Amino acid sequence: MSHESARELALLLRRLNVELDAVTTRFADLHGLNRTDVRALVAVMDAARRGEALTAGRLGEAVDLRSASVTALVDRLEKVGHLRRTRDAEDRRRVVLEMSETALAAGGEHFGGLARDLTGAMEGYTDDELAVVRRWLEDMTAVITRHNRAEPDGA
Amino acid sequence: MSHESARELALLLRRLNVELDAVTTRFADLHGLNRTDVRALVAVMDAARRGEALTAGRLGEAVDLRSASVTALVDRLEKVGHLRRTRDAEDRRRVVLEMSETALAAGGEHFGGLARDLTGAMEGYTDDELAVVRRWLEDMTAVITRHNRAEPDGA
DNA sequence: CAGTAACCTCTCGACGATCGAGATAATCGA
DNA sequence: TCGATTATCTCGATCGTCGAGAGGTTACTG
Secondary structure (H helix, E strand, O other), rough: OOOHHHHHHHHHHHHHHHHHHHHHHHHHHHHHHOOOHHHHHHHHHHHHHHOOOOOHHHHHHOOOOOHHHHHHHHHHHOOOOOEEEEEEEOOOOOOEEOOOOHHHHHHHHHHHHHHHHHHHHOOOOOOOOOHHHHHHHHHHHHHHHHHHHHOOOOO | HHHHHHHHHHHHHHHHHHHHHHHHHHHHHHHOOHHHHHHHHHHHHHHHOOOOOOOOOHHHHHHHHHHHHHHHHHHHHHOOEEEEEEEEOOOOOOEEEEEEEHHHHHHHHHHHHHHHHHHHHHHOOOHHHHHHHHHHHHHHHHHHHHHHHOOOOOO
């Protein structure tokens, strides 16, 4: 009965989400940070990987914080040496953020290590199987995204 | 190249996680709650579905809060009418928590509606395909769980 | 059945993260 | 040059969480 299967998969998805959340929490605990700090560092890492240097304002958009909170956030991360502030030479109103080498290394170790383990666990799958999984992930993400953007609790 | 596929799937997983997080945040925003409040209500709902009545202490374990915070949490939810406190007749030290009908309805609408949409989106899949997805979800969850329980950042 | 240990929840005071409002400084356009 | 705009920061206030400890309830033990 496919419907029953589907229900189980929805529950599995929830468990997976809990564990994925715990990845962030664990990194935070290990390094004396809170979840927001970790999300911020990840945002800076992602930007760096894309070759962009994040400004304070864009970081605020990425983690959904107001400017006052971003200032406090960057203060915290700068104080412990994970982040550096630099005035942008071209537009001196801007503050560009750079991760320290140690923070980059710690983040790469933790999150990159997980990514490595995940891809490793996928080696036992055929390309066809992974294609199915991919389609499923995209479909589920689309459904959830639509749900999140929809009218307040419309059917 | 299967390795490339795997990397993409890891990224998809991350996006999915972000959207799943947003489900909680959205429900919170719609009802004037914070994320912890929502997690607590979900915990009470889950317990109710299992036929258990949650106590304040067990709720604290479920959402990982100390007793002082649980008191404040239940105060908040009781004040807006989402939760009722009752002294347990058998062990009068205990406070058992029950969701109000309106809160149950709102939660069922939001989260049940999403579950319905998700299972609906899975109708286009064969049982074999869903079996592949299921195996993959279980494998990934196992990897992440191990990662979360492992020695601090061991290779 | 008395006394004590263990348990469950609550109160209180403190701290930290976030915010809104407004200040400060730099850039852009006319 | 001057006003409008942009980017960040400062300040004071609010809210969620916690540690310590109090108060009441149950279980154990002799």
